[in-house]
Amino acid sequence: MAMRSFVMFCIGGVIGFIVDAGVLQILVTGFAWDRFSARLISFLFAATATWLFNRNYTFRGRRRHSRLGEWARYVLAMSGGFACNFAAYSALVLAFNVDRQWLVLAVAAGSVAGLGVNYFASRYWIYRKAHHPQAPAEPAPAAEQE
Template identity: 30%
Template sequence: MKFGMVGSIGFLADAGLFSLLFYLGDWAPLPARVVAFLFAATVTWCGNRCFTFTHCQHVAKGKQWLKFIVVALLSAIPNLIVFNLALLVLGTGGIAALVALAFGVLAGMVSNFLLSSRWVFPP
């Protein structure tokens, strides 16, 4: 439950920065998605460290963040594949890019949780 709550905040950070870069900054979808993804990964690492997996706060922050980014990058594979497929189907007009982003996030969420709970924040 806590992982999902932190993930929701991460999704808002992801969607917010993506929207700023894509809709207001006129960035191409993929570069905007990558930058927003890395930002959201850092936001969710902070939330998970301080709220979800508090038993792991003794681990060095830099080492733990790096492990979390590795997990996020691995989870980015299904995330970005689904994002790009959804863009192909939906296009980029209107809110279609945000819908594609949401589908991508859902695709990467399962692997992110499994890897995070077992390797980044082990019991």
């Protein structure tokens, strides 16, 4: 089950990467936004896309909060991974002056950097299974123990 959820999470991550890189390109190339401000907006779009995928496919059936509450928790949880993501992205952008058509490479590196943090935050915080303590087993009657 854990391997299946990780693979599905990675598929959702690919969708998020496409959304992230696409929105970033549109903002930087089409609207002349700077590479860093645009990345903050593209993250919100990507996080929303991955949240939709993960809630419907990767972790379906596990609901403890309203949609808005779940989305807010998800974006908050993804912010930890985004810190790793944005650090890797920024390092590449600044070190190699990555611009315009090559921003996709920096987004890809950032996505890989944040993957583990995001998966664990999703699996063990946002979509963790509720644990119901089991009642202690009753001892068998004396006649059955012999």
